[in-house]
Amino acid sequence: MENMKNEEPFSPSTVERTRLRVDIPPIVVQSEHPPDDLPDTLWLDYDDGEDAEKGIMGAGPDSYVISPISKQNLFSNKYINCTGALGIGQDKISGEQVAFISHQDPEFLLHKGTEASAKFLTDMKATLNDLVTRSEENTVEVVLFGGNDDPMDPASKKTVDYKKSIEMLKRSVQDVLGYEPVIIDGPNHLAGAIDITVSVKERKIFIGR
Numbered sequence: 001m002e003n004m005k006n007e008e009p010f011s012p013s014t015v016e017r018t019r020l021r022v023d024i025p026p027i028v029v030q031s032e033h034p035p036d037d038l039p040d041t042l043w044l045d046y047d048d049g050e051d052a053e054k055g056i057m058g059a060g061p062d063s064y065v066i067s068p069i070s071k072q073n074l075f076s077n078k079y080i081n082c083t084g085a086l087g088i089g090q091d092k093i094s095g096e097q098v099a100f101i102s103h104q105d106p107e108f109l110l111h112k113g114t115e116a117s118a119k120f121l122t123d124m125k126a127t128l129n130d131l132v133t134r135s136e137e138n139t140v141e142v143v144l145f146g147g148n149d150d151p152m153d154p155a156s157k158k159t160v161d162y163k164k165s166i167e168m169l170k171r172s173v174q175d176v177l178g179y180e181p182v183i184i185d186g187p188n189h190l191a192g193a194i195d196i197t198v199s200v201k202e203r204k205i206f207i208g209r
Helices: 106-111 114-134 157-177
Strands: 028-030 041-043 064-066 073-079 083-090 097-104 141-146 182-185 194-199 204-208
Touching: 064 114, 073 083, 073 097, 083 114, 083 157, 083 194, 097 106, 097 114, 097 194, 106 114, 106 157, 114 157, 141 157, 141 194, 141 204, 182 204
Parallel strands: 028 204, 041 073, 141 182
Antiparallel strands: 064 097, 073 194, 083 097, 083 141, 194 204
16 A cells, blocks of 8 residues: 655644644644554454444444444554544543544445434444543544545435435534534545554544555
8 A cells, every 4th residue: 555654744623623622632634654563552343343342333244333432542444435433532530532433334324224324323422422421521523534435426326325424424423512523534536445543642543545
């Protein structure tokens, strides 16, 4: 995969800055591979699905996975058509940054029936509420990434599914936080998948292609 280290890091949080405490650094996005020695990283493996022992929620094969809220660094790979969400806040008790990440297929969210979409929304909103409850006020930030569309055909199923799935994610975040999340990357028009690595302590996201 191409390493994009020449690109400058950026923050999606220009608008969100007014909502975050002044001592909380906004999420920074870096289009490169993460350091090789990033410690204590939880791999949210979409192909493996849910894992109750690890606190990973899901709904079976080809659906979605949502990690537990943790101070661990986070990794999930092979976002092609799938979208993702990341939420970070500062723990009330420890003062450490804590986060979750998700990986979900628009096909499951939109075309597997109302029970399927309702289960995802229930799990996503529960995770968001837990993050808000656990975190200091005005330290929570949520961003979206991934997904794919057809840039040549705005009426194609792929394009419509991308837009509808992103709107579903936006609404779920707004229902809990009161505002829409920022889209930091997507849709993915380049060949291949993207990999997402999160340095939770630094509130930094590495996007690898």
